[in-house]
Amino acid sequence: MKKYILGNIRKIIYESNNGPYKVGIFKVRETNDDAMEEYVNKVIGFTGSFAEVNMDVDYILYGRLVEHPKYGSQYEVLNYEIKAPSDLDSLVLYLSSGMFKGIGVKTAKRIVERFGIDTIKTIKENYQDVATVSGMTITKAKRMHDKIVENEYNQDLILKLNGLGFSVREAIDLITVYGSKLNSVIEENIYDLVEYINFDKLDLMFLKNNDEMDKRRIEALILHNIYTSCYENGDTLILKDELFIKMKRCFRGVFSAEEYLKYIESLALKAKIVLFNEYVTLSDFYNTEKSILMDINRINDIKSNIKTNKIDTYISEYEKINNITFNNVTINDGAYVRISGRGTLKDFTVNKGGKISIDYDIDGLILNEGAHYRLSTDGTVTNAFLNGKEVSISNKIAKGWIINEGDSLNIRTGGGIEDVIVNAGNIEIKETNTAKKVCLILEVK
Numbered sequence: 475m476k477k478y479i480l481g482n483i484r485k486i487i488y489e490s491n492n493g494p495y496k497v498g499i500f501k502v503r504e505t506n507d508d509a510m511e512e513y514v515n516k517v518i519g520f521t522g523s524f525a526e527v528n529m530d531v532d533y534i535l536y537g538r539l540v541e542h543p544k545y546g547s548q549y550e551v552l553n554y555e556i557k558a559p560s561d562l563d564s565l566v567l568y569l570s571s572g573m574f575k576g577i578g579v580k581t582a583k584r585i586v587e588r589f590g591i592d593t594i595k596t597i598k599e600n601y602q603d604v605a606t607v608s609g610m611t612i613t614k615a616k617r618m619h620d621k622i623v624e625n626e627y628n629q630d631l632i633l634k635l636n637g638l639g640f641s642v643r644e645a646i647d648l649i650t651v652y653g654s655k656l657n658s659v660i661e662e663n664i665y666d667l668v669e670y671i672n673f674d675k676l677d678l679m680f681l682k683n684n685d686e687m688d689k690r691r692i693e694a695l696i697l698h699n700i701y702t703s704c705y706e707n708g709d710t711l712i713l714k715d716e717l718f719i720k721m722k723r724c725f726r727g728v729f730s731a732e733e734y735l736k737y738i739e740s741l742a743l744k745a746k747i748v749l750f751n752e753y754v755t756l757s758d759f760y761n762t763e764k765s766i767l768m769d770i771n772r773i774n775d776i777k778s779n780i781k782t783n784k785i786d787t788y789i790s791e792y793e794k795i796n797n798i799t800f801n802n803v804t805i806n807d808g809a810y811v812r813i814s815g816r817g818t819l820k821d822f823t824v825n826k827g828g829k830i831s832i833d834y835d836i837d838g839l840i841l842n843e844g845a846h847y848r849l850s851t852d853g854t855v856t857n858a859f860l861n862g863k864e865v866s867i868s869n870k871i872a873k874g875w876i877i878n879e880g881d882s883l884n885i886r887t888g889g890g891i892e893d894v895i896v897n898a899g900n901i902e903i904k905e906t907n908t909a910k911k912v913c914l915i916l917e918v919k
């Protein structure tokens with residue numbers, strides 16, 4: 475007999491946002507597990523997966539006592555079931571627990587007073603009689619019937635799936651997706667669950683009660699091997715011969731080429747796969763590639779209405795208005811340019827009165843007397859001429875600079891110099907920064 479604890483959930487401490495996993499407190503009233511005897515009439519923390527939790531009903535939890543390195547003793551729930559109410563007070567508590575919409579304590583008491591210990595049986599088998607109770611309607615009674623039947627079905631299904639080898643969490647997830655159709659999906663072709671359950675796990679379950687040469691298994695293996703091979707190789711096609719070699723490894727018995735080709739043709743007729751001479755692919759892969767190709771062709775067929783000569787005209791007008799020239803840009807008095815983003819800008823000259831603020835990499839920067847500038851963010855400033863300017867750099871690399879008399883270069887936090895020729899002038903570098911390939915021609919202060 476499986477070891478269990480019986481009682482009710484007192485509190486949920488944590489529950490996953492996107493799954494059934496929960497952590498909570500459980501009051502133990504009964505157990506057949508010697509390790510849990512000391513917890514009878516006491517509370518213990520528990521962890522496990524639950525479809526939904528109701529604190530007003532009794533649960534039978536199947537699992538084991540474990541020791542958590544941080545939280546101490548806990549009960550690890552491997553499976554569970556809701557215990558059917560066994561007395562009148564439990565029935566009232568169960569019906570008014572919030573599980574049944576629109577049923578409060580007063581209505582629950584009236585139902586139990588009318589039908590007694592057979593209340594649940596009556597709701598399941600003849601809910602129309604329940605609708606005659608004061609405060610009830612046929613809609614409420616039908617809703618109670620459907621909920622009880624659904625709970626019992628799901629509980630039985632979870633136990634069945636658990637027996638097959640599914641975890642409680644997997645069982646709950648599958649019930650959420652397939653609902654009442656899940657049982658028939660498992661009976662007809664368990665491999666249809668491969669979108670949610672690992673293929674190898676499904677294969678082991680199938681082989682417990684079925685022959686390895688079963689048609690359903692062979693077709694599933696072909697689809698699975700195409701899928702995994704394409705993802706492993708970064709391709710959407712696989713050679714038929716290569717696929718056959720992979721298929722042969724999946725059987726203890728003989729899997730002939732004739733059988734293989736027969737199943738390939740069958741899957742192609744079912745539109746599960748697509749054949750290309752000596753290659754094969756999944757229909758999903760083929761349809762995706764086809765859709766992409768159609769989009770590309772549609773884009774290529776679009777006739778451009780853009781007239782490049784108009785763009786040139788707009789640029790020329792903008793240059794005249796702002797007294798700047800794009801490509802080999804010169805920034806003069808009164809002009810301010812704010813440049814940010816990614817990439818490299820080339821050949822910028824900033825004259826007196828001109829202002830520039832740059833976050834790009836710069837290749838070819840000339841700062842003339844009276845120029846205003848700001849160099850910021852990561853990057854490299856290459857081939858710069860200061861012309862007597864005093865320049866400070868943070869978080870940038872000064873590369874290929876020539877420092878002449880009157881120039882002053884201050885490398886601040888995060889900056890550095892590389893391939894710099896110092897004829898004269900001042901260079902100040904903080905000890906935390908980098909200096910590579912510096913050629914000192916004259917005295918450096």
